[in-house]
Amino acid sequence: MAANDPIHQFQIIDLFPVAKIGASEIVFTNSAAFMFAAVIVITAFLVIGTAKRALVPSRLQSAAEISYEFVATTVRSTAGSEGMRFFPFVFTIFMFILTLNFIGLIPYTFTVTSHIIITAALAITVFLTVLLYGLYRHGLHFFNLFVPKGVPLLIMPLIVFIEVLSFISRPISHSVRLFANMLAGHITLKVFAGFIILMGSAMGAVGWAGGILPFGMIVILTALETLVAFLQAYVFAILTCIYLNDAIHPGH
Amino acid sequence: MAEPHKSGTTQPAGEHKGGFPPFQSQTYASQLVWLVIAFVLLYVLMSKWALPRVGSILESRQKRIDGDIAEAGALKAQSDEAVAAYEKALADARANAQAIANETRDKQAAAAESRRKTLEDELNAKLAEAEKTIAATKAAAMSNVRGIAEDATRAIVERLIGTAPSDKAVADAVADALKR
Numbered sequence: 010m011a012a013n014d015p016i017h018q019f020q021i022i023d024l025f026p027v028a029k030i031g032a033s034e035i036v037f038t039n040s041a042a043f044m045f046a047a048v049i050v051i052t053a054f055l056v057i058g059t060a061k062r063a064l065v066p067s068r069l070q071s072a073a074e075i076s077y078e079f080v081a082t083t084v085r086s087t088a089g090s091e092g093m094r095f096f097p098f099v100f101t102i103f104m105f106i107l108t109l110n111f112i113g114l115i116p117y118t119f120t121v122t123s124h125i126i127i128t129a130a131l132a133i134t135v136f137l138t139v140l141l142y143g144l145y146r147h148g149l150h151f152f153n154l155f156v157p158k159g160v161p162l163l164i165m166p167l168i169v170f171i172e173v174l175s176f177i178s179r180p181i182s183h184s185v186r187l188f189a190n191m192l193a194g195h196i197t198l199k200v201f202a203g204f205i206i207l208m209g210s211a212m213g214a215v216g217w218a219g220g221i222l223p224f225g226m227i228v229i230l231t232a233l234e235t236l237v238a239f240l241q242a243y244v245f246a247i248l249t250c251i252y253l254n255d256a257i258h259p260g261h
Numbered sequence: 262m263a264e265p266h267k268s269g270t271t272q273p274a275g276e277h278k279g280g281f282p283p284f285q286s287q288t289y290a291s292q293l294v295w296l297v298i299a300f301v302l303l304y305v306l307m308s309k310w311a312l313p314r315v316g317s318i319l320e321s322r323q324k325r326i327d328g329d330i331a332e333a334g335a336l337k338a339q340s341d342e343a344v345a346a347y348e349k350a351l352a353d354a355r356a357n358a359q360a361i362a363n364e365t366r367d368k369q370a371a372a373a374e375s376r377r378k379t380l381e382d383e384l385n386a387k388l389a390e391a392e393k394t395i396a397a398t399k400a401a402a403m404s405n406v407r408g409i410a411e412d413a414t415r416a417i418v419e420r421l422i423g424t425a426p427s428d429k430a431v432a433d434a435v436a437d438a439l440k441r
Contacts, residue, residue, distance in 0.1 A: 019281075045299055
């Protein structure tokens with residue numbers, strides 16, 4: 010059913026109910042299954058890859074080490090060495106999103122990060138971490154973040170208002186960026202795939218032959234989406250680092 | 262796990278009629294619960310297991326590299342030391358040889374000098390003795406000359422005038438003539 014429906018791929022499918030909290034039923038869904046698949050894949054990648062603890066790493070171990078050093082370098086360069094206390098957090102976010110994005114690229118799979126509730130929850134987690142750690146670490150001095158130095162007193166209220174607004178809107182842009190990218194990319198892929206079916210069923214053999222054009226587009230788009238899948242995970246992680254840097258060093 | 266089936270008994274949360282899937286709010290509670298569980302599980306696995314593991318591998322490799330570099334440095338220092346010791350030994354030997362040569366030369370020179378001196382002294386002594394002998398011979402010859410001259414003078418005067426002059430007159434006359 011709905012083979013040509015580009016929205017169908019985002020459907021949440023209930024697998025089995027688990028519990029009932031108040032009015033809402035907690036159900037194990039396809040989304041949950043893919044999340045746990047990602048957890049298993051990431052853990053296996055890192056633990057099996059380093060099973061031999063080789064001095065000269067194998068390919069898989071080298072890949073695991075590269076992912077570690079990649080995130081560590083990102084954290085250290087954007088949030089300083091003090092930011093390394095958040096390294097496991099950033100690493101978890103990066104690998105979780107990256108793996109979910111990549112799994113979503115496989116045909117017939119489900120893309121967890123194409124759901125706004127997931128990206129919003131991750132973004133709000135980052136937002137609250139920044140807010141709470143900033144307050145815990147610097148107390149009320151954390152709010153110096155909203156008061157840039159060297160601004161004339163006259164326009165200070167306006168500046169503070171803008172700073173506060175931009176701070177509060179961070180989780181929105183943070184979450185919508187990832188969500189929209191994944192959603193749009195997957196819809197585009199599905200739409201082009203739908204063209205092949207449409208042409209084939211409408212025009213017969215000529216249509217199937219002509220379907221090579223949208224198929225070529227799919228190949229190109231898949232390459233692009235692979236880049237986007239990595240890039241969005243990286244952007245999400247580096248923004249997390251930048252926001253954490255504000256919590257660690259609130260002075261502008 | 263690729264294409265999960267809808268279990269017939271449960272009402273699927275929003276069978277397409279519920280609108281755009283990401284905005285079907287009745288699915289949010291389930292998604293959030295599983296997200297929290299999965300994310301916390303992953304965080305714990307990463308922070309307690311996987312990351313320390315990878316970190317320790319990287320650290321031990323770094324330590325090994327640093328250790329090897331330090332060892333290489335120590336060995337290099339050792340070899341530098343050995344080279345320095347060798348050079349020093351060489352220089353010492355050279356200086357030693359120089360000293361021995363100098364000493365020997367000085368000794369030889371001193372010995373030659375002293376031999377020359379004794380020889381010279383000996384020669385001088387012989388010379389002096391010879392001169393003394395010459396002087397003595399000359400004096401003896403001179404006194405002989407005077408005696409002969411006096412005898413001759415007396416004989417000549419006796420033959421000329423027939424009388425022998427006094428010894429004193431002859432001696433004075435001879436001394437006077439010799440003085441000239």
